[in-house]
Amino acid sequence: MTTNAVAAAGQPVLALKDIRKTFGGVVAIENFSLEIQPGEIVALVGDNGAGKSTLIKIISGVYAPTSGSISIEGGPVTMANATMARAHGIEVVYQDLALADQQTVYMNMFLGREPTKAFGLLDRRRMIDETEKLVKELDVRIPSAHATIRDLSGGQRQGVAIARATHWASKLILLDEPTAALGVAETAKVEEIVQSLKSRNIGILIISHSLDQVFKLSDRICVLRRGRQIGVRETKATDKNEIIAMITGLQQS
Numbered sequence: 001m002t003t004n005a006v007a008a009a010g011q012p013v014l015a016l017k018d019i020r021k022t023f024g025g026v027v028a029i030e031n032f033s034l035e036i037q038p039g040e041i042v043a044l045v046g047d048n049g050a051g052k053s054t055l056i057k058i059i060s061g062v063y064a065p066t067s068g069s070i071s072i073e074g075g076p077v078t079m080a081n082a083t084m085a086r087a088h089g090i091e092v093v094y095q096d097l098a099l100a101d102q103q104t105v106y107m108n109m110f111l112g113r114e115p116t117k118a119f120g121l122l123d124r125r126r127m128i129d130e131t132e133k134l135v136k137e138l139d140v141r142i143p144s145a146h147a148t149i150r151d152l153s154g155g156q157r158q159g160v161a162i163a164r165a166t167h168w169a170s171k172l173i174l175l176d177e178p179t180a181a182l183g184v185a186e187t188a189k190v191e192e193i194v195q196s197l198k199s200r201n202i203g204i205l206i207i208s209h210s211l212d213q214v215f216k217l218s219d220r221i222c223v224l225r226r227g228r229q230i231g232v233r234e235t236k237a238t239d240k241n242e243i244i245a246m247i248t249g250l251q252q253s
């Protein structure tokens, strides 16, 4: 084990402490603290406007928190922009699939981070090999690494987006409503892929409006209401009624 690995052992991949974010007079997030362990899936739930997207944007370097701290494997970091978050091993998968439609699957896996060989030429062989290996491992069923994104179904595209995040994320993947635009069978396939990421020892934070999905995938559930962290529950030790009551602030009968 390297010194870094020893230092990191037992540390959460991500620790947020007392995060607060305001937009002018609007308090979008207050007093938010959460730790995510390697191999853990944490679901972030809350009604519209609860602050979920704001939190994802803070973790991925899109917004700076107004106050509070972020640590990766125990070391404090500043996430000044999205590039910095990526350099810290954090990748985001959005519901609207930030893929280049006209490009092949393998080009999409490396967008902006293409490996090169002599004279700055793209190392296409390596891109194709790495793409094929990963889509096989994750069982993303696409015709080929050469397929063009626009010819794929929504589920296949989301599979590619998750594979890309998996390729680059050494610490954490943020999934923002990854199945919102998908049908039933495609959702099931994407859920299977997300589940399989646990064995890669990275942390996963997933935003979902589907409590079925949250209960199927997560180890813990974190509830936000109007920017406040209402509580975090072990998924096995709670039920939908309790989570709905936490989301709405109303007792379930």
Ligand SMILES: Nc1ncnc2c1ncn2[C@@H]1O[C@H](COP(=O)(O)OP(=O)(O)OP(=O)(O)O)[C@@H](O)[C@H]1O
Pocket: 023, 026, 027, 028, 046, 047, 048, 049, 050, 051, 052, 053, 054, 055
């Ligand atoms: N750029 C911004 N400028 C001003 N206010 C903002 C901005 N982004 C978010 N907010 C406010 O912060 C609060 C949290 O919004 P956020 O989008 O994070 O919620 P959400 O839980 O992701 O909601 P949804 O489920 O509808 O996407 C809301 O009151 C919203 O209006």
